[in-house]
Amino acid sequence: MNLFQDIRALVIGALEIMQADGVIPVGLDFANVTVEPPRDPAHGDMATNAAMVLAKPAKMKPRDIAEALAGHLAADYRVDTAEVAGPGFLNLRLSPALWQGLVKSVLSSGEGFGRSTLGAGQRVNVEFVSANPTGPLHVGHTRGAVFGDALASLLDHAGYDVTREYYINDGGAQVDVLARSVYLRYLEAHGQEVAFEDGTYPGEYLIEVGEALRRKVGDAYVGKPEDVWLEPIRDFATDAMMGLIRADLKSLGVEMDVFFSEKSLYGTGLIEQALDALDAKGLLYEGVLEPPKGKMPDDWEPREQTLFKSTEHGDDVDRPVKKSDGGWTYFAPDIAYHYDKVSRGFDALIDVFGADHGGYVKRMKAAVSALSDGRVPLDVKLCQLVKLWKNGEPFKMSKRAGNFVTLRDVVELVGADVTRFVMLTRKNDAPLDFDFDKVLEQSRDNPVFYVQYAHARVCSVQRKAQEAGIVVDDAMLAAADLTKLDHEAEIAVAKKIAEWPRLVEIAARTHEPHRVAFYLFELASDLHGLWNKGHDDPSLRFLQEDDVDTSQAKIALARAVAVVISAGLGILGVTPADEMR
Template sequence: MNIFTDIRGLVVKALDQMVAAGELPQGLDYGNVAVEPPRDPAHGDMATNAAMVLAKPAQMKPRDIADRLAARLTDDRILAAEVAGPGFLNLRLSPAVWYEIIGTALQQGRDFGRSDMGNKARVNVEFVSANPTGPMHVGHVRGAVFGDALASLLDFAGYDVTREYYINDGGAQVDVLARSAYERYREANGLEPQIAEGLYPGDYLIPVGQALKEKYGDSLIDKPEEDWLVEIRNFATEAMMQMIREDLSLLGVRMDVYSSEKALYSSGKIEAAVERLQSAGLIYRGVLEPPKGKLPEDWEEREQMLFKSTAFGDDVDRPIQKSDGAWTYFAPDIAYHLDKIHREFDQLINIFGADHGGYVKRMKAAVKALSNDAVPLDIKLIQLVKLFKNGEPFKMSKRAGTFVTLRDVVEEAGADVTRFIMLTRKNDAPLDFDFAKVLEQSKDNPVWYVQYANARVNSVLRRATEAGIDVSDSALLAADLTKLDHPAELELARKVAEWPRLVEHAARAHEPHRIAFFLYEIASDLHSLWNRGNDDVSLRFVQDGDFATSQAKIALVRAVGVVISSGLGILGVTPMEEMR
């Protein structure tokens, strides 16, 4: 139940009546008409910008439209419609609206706020996609959490979502992995490993070397590289992917699909993608200008096969085949996205690290070209995470050799804390992760503050049960909610009512951090009401000797708990029933 959508429907109906009465011209576009919470709650329960956005196309003064619109909003749910400022319309709703929403939340449980907005459109969310050359590092944590939470959010909003990992196993880095694993294989056979510059030095390859010895004994020792490179590359890549799957599992992330870049080279899909672009006149042979910052003498002109990405908003055309005939790294990526299009996804979302910012325009250009602009691609860049402890830069074991691993972070802070904190900033803003602060019990720690609110909900239910009050779903649904008449109680009920709207807005914007922000806000409102009960006995949730009033208050508290549990579920965080 999205009450904001319902009230917007009343506004649109009233506008249609105004058009029929000749008070507004025909053909107005209502697309930008919104109904949302006012910036200042003192102004009312909702506000609409209808008069403001329609004034110019209607060639009328906003206040004239607002006055006539206010007169037509006569629904029983609307107590008052008041024109403010240049033409905003503030609406005050009947308390019965909030009582109904509490009941809906109790009936629907954790499905409260679930939407059919997505209409089962098929969405592919590709995230993590780390090179299979070692364990995932702290930078991957944020992308993994963001992608997984976004996928859950879109599912909650009615989309059919596929989580996908693109294995970058077709480039030179997997050959480096093979050579690095071979040195650990030599070490397992009692020889001194020669970890030359450019090889991966991490201890995580020691077990791979042992496994290679168990499989091959010493039969590969002193053999030329061409005899073992492919075999060890496949073996090590699979070992790394198994490690990555285990790391993701620690974080509560499970992929639906793993796609291999290497498989594209032998499938003919790269050639098919190039042919598709060529048949559309988007491939030519040419010479690119020197990159910015390059002096002419540093630049070797060479003819290459180029994709006309500038025709789709890119800054320059992009090479897809080198002068020696080898494919560039962009070519398999084009083929991979064509494969997604062939799998009939309606939307594509890619989660990239901040260092891939220069890749956004070319990839969007390719998808536009391949799909005839029918399949939108949204690329979200994930900014860096800085680790601290007590405000000081924090370094951990670095068993990977050069970086802090995902496993290190999760083992230090826990999966639930890690996931929530990673969503307390918008994806394109840097994030500081202080191990001391994320584990402290204070209002400044958002995950603790939200979990504490959920624990308080369960505490109220336990105390009420101990007092002999029936807090079953059927009893709370039958409660007389008119006993909720204090402004602070109604304000909390209004916050519950915002949840379905927030879900749709966050899903539409592809911004799961909005869920974390909202949970902090509703937790703060619950804590505030709880604290007011310390001074005002009438606001306490359990009223001694008054079961009917207690049930009404507990129904409100239970509705808040429904929202918190639902929101934490989207974020992949387990709600805590009690805090110790």
């Protein structure tokens, strides 16, 4: 049940009648007609822009259209009043029975309330995390992991067919550095003293890997030249790191559907196939790039390279895909990887990257546009940095990692639920402060606690009702006399619940799961506000002594709040609390 869609359908139906009656011309496009909550709740329950967007094509005054439309809408049983405001906006107040009926709909639908068919089964690939397999995931990866996983769940809730994917960057020089670092730990496991130089990774997490390698191969690589051990140790170390990364993700509640190896693109013809596809479209040529803007690097010289005409698909400059020495640029395998995604039949692609990938966006969008002939959109979401605080000071680095705070550090300190919710309390492209003290506070200033507490309060009311002999299962509550929910504070809570299906669709369209966290905080605030009003006005308390019917109606409203909170937390990957301790 989506009341906003229902009332929009009512508005469109009234406009069609007005066309048939000759009040407005036929042939008008109603696509931009919306029904939304008014900016000021005092103006009504919903507002429509119909008269404003139709006035120009209809060659009429907006107010004339609005007044005629108001007459049609006011005649419907669902509308109490329809008032024209300003130049032609139309504010609607709906019948209390509609809000009361909404509570029944929520309890009848359960967590299916708010699920949408918006996506119509379209296949969407969400690639996120995709960290280099050189160590444990750090706090920056944590934000991307939470964002990507919540976005995937949100899209699933909105009717899309979603694949969660991790791109293993195991084809570059950084994996060779990993192998050399593991070799040092391997020698260390044999009792040798070693020094970590030339950019090798000193983190303690590689001690276990070096010891595992010693157990597997004994002293077979001790004292041997690099060309003997580099490749096998690279494979061994990558597998070990991916095992560590999978465990990190599992601790956060993230499970990938696909792990795609960059290495699988090399020597298999996949890169060549992708570039051949671009060449067949006339988008590759031999050329020389312009020198970099600003101060000229000392080692720069013009070289002829194979270039992709990315400017024909919205990029600022054309991009090299093959170097003058015949080797691939780093961009070439990225093109091949996205060509593989397109070839797998996805209808839309989403890449979730760190803030340092801003320069990557236009070129990758250009590549996907070219490879799919504009059929498959690519949305790149950048996650800004996270600043960690504890005891009023920046949180120190992890000794185990060597030079950063790990995902596991964060989860072990505050838990997966708190970590996930807090990471979604800001839009992905806004910086985020994560204060370990504040996120564990039991106060309104802590949104995680505040939302969880609302759910726990409802569960507490249900337990007390059961102790008093009141049946409070969803079926019985849905059958309660909901006309008893007639106080403006109770109707206000029902109105907030009604926004949930609309919110899901807006958040899914914009790829913004943080909207869910914001909404849940607002809904929790309304529930707590109603609870607190019961201190002064006993008639608003959820349990009414010696009045089972009224108690069931009020508990039905509270339970509807809990259903939506549970569904929203499910999207965010957070477990709803039944009680607070």
